[in-house]
Amino acid sequence: MNIFNPVEVNNFPTFEDSSFAANLLPQQIELIVAATDLSESRLDLWLSAQLPEFSRSRWQKLISQGHVRIADRVCTDKKYRLKAGDRVYVSIPPPEAIDLVPESIPLDILYEDAHLAIVNKPAGMVVHPSAGHSTGTLVHALLAHCPLSQIGGIQRPGIVHRLDKDTSGAIAIAKTDFAHQHLQQQLQAKTARREYLGVVYGTPKVDSGTIDLPIGRHPVDRQKNTILALDLGGKSAVTHWQIEERLRSFSLIRFRLETGRTHQIRVHATKMGHPIVGDPVYGTGRSIGVKLPGQALHAHRLELIHPETGELISVTAPIPAYFQTLVQVLRNR
Known part of the structure; x- marks a missing residue:
């Protein structure tokens, strides 16, 4: 099997700021609706398109549970029609606890x-x-x-x-x-x-x-x-x-x-x-x-x-x- 030679990687930046951890997995996400985003304006479908990490059914559940706000108002209507300029706030609840028991599985x-x-x-x-x-x-x-x-x-x-x-x-x-x-x-x-x-x-x-x-x-x-x-x-x-x-x-x-x-x-x-x-x-x-x-x-x-x-x-x-x-x-x- 022919494997080509390793390529040198240079000019890596130096990262000194360790304060951005909260930005990696935010508990609250703010989104602003742009006119170009409105090919689908229904709230659950729009959120599915903007943040596809979650399924549409997951978004519908989050909406119904009150985890989505439009401006300062909680929106529990998955069919709500968004308008350009709307500010959408999503609070992602922590995942349900799983009893993670360490397992002695060999690792390479x-x-x-x-x-x-x-x-x-x-x-x-x-x-x-x-x-x-x-x-x-x-x-x-x-x-x-x-x-x-x-x-x-x-x-x-x-x-x-x-x-x-x-x-x-x-x-x-x-x-x-x-x-x-x-x-x-x-x-x-x-x-x-x-x-x-x-x-x-x-x-x-x-x-x-x-x-x-x-x-x-x-x-x-x-x-x-x-x-x-x-x-x-x-x-x-x-x-x-x-x-x-x-x-x-x-x-x-x-x-x-x-x-x-x-x-x-x-x-x-x-x-x-x-x-x-x-x-x-x-x-x-x-x-x-x-x-x-x-x-x-x-x-x-x-x-x-x-x-x-x-x-x-x-x-x-x-x-x-x-x-x-x-x-x-x-x-x-």
């Missing part, structure tokens, strides 16, 4: 010190507790291993960014609140570098490129994301890609994330016309004769600045055996 630690850890997450492991996944997550394993930052809340302690359940590879974990803040800001400032390897159907005509298409929640299938215009609630999403190896009617591609939207690589690869092999949501469903735990997507390399020392940390997650087997099979076809 790629880097660790008193401030942070970088773990090689296996495909099939969920990062944090959620509906249907109350045990066996990465968070449960981490709680048995080390102290974690509390900025992520009771369900996501230490979690700075996420990987999909069936995506393997490097994920950064914060042990202290300051490390969490610093790492989160690096992601927001696009100075942390995240590279993935993926096997896709087909062979692009050119060797490299950039996909700059906004992503948002699918308007019909709420379990999926899709390409969605900014004025319809999509969020900017940029993915750089380069072919590592052409495998007849497949390709091994290196992806570099500039942004980190949910399912970003999977959605962008599908839009290219080259979905990730084995992707159960966005893929073709076509069998290739190799058993995979999910999509053939691996977070291969992670670069970030150490929050305390300012040193560049560059970590490579070993390529899983099933991924190597897949590439070898496709080479020999």
Whole structure:
């Protein structure tokens, strides 16, 4: 498998202000309705478009429970029609407490010190507790291993960014609140570098490129994301890609994330016309004769600045055996 040489990353900013933690997970969000946002003026639909992290049903519940105000008035009508200039205040209640019991699950630690850890997450492991996944997550394993930052809340302690359940590879974990803040800001400032390897159907005509298409929640299938215009609630999403190896009617591609939207690589690869092999949501469903735990997507390399020392940390997650087997099979076809 051909893997290109590491790229030096320079000119990282220095972050000295550690007072912005409250801005990462605000309990109250203020939104101002712009005329360009009013392709859908109904309150629940508008909120779903502006903040797609929550489903429409979740927004309807928050509205009915009195967590949304228009100016100084609580609004419990999900069908309320917004007007340009309206100020919308959303109070996000804390997540319901979950009895997080540490679990002695083996971890593949790629880097660790008193401030942070970088773990090689296996495909099939969920990062944090959620509906249907109350045990066996990465968070449960981490709680048995080390102290974690509390900025992520009771369900996501230490979690700075996420990987999909069936995506393997490097994920950064914060042990202290300051490390969490610093790492989160690096992601927001696009100075942390995240590279993935993926096997896709087909062979692009050119060797490299950039996909700059906004992503948002699918308007019909709420379990999926899709390409969605900014004025319809999509969020900017940029993915750089380069072919590592052409495998007849497949390709091994290196992806570099500039942004980190949910399912970003999977959605962008599908839009290219080259979905990730084995992707159960966005893929073709076509069998290739190799058993995979999910999509053939691996977070291969992670670069970030150490929050305390300012040193560049560059970590490579070993390529899983099933991924190597897949590439070898496709080479020999």
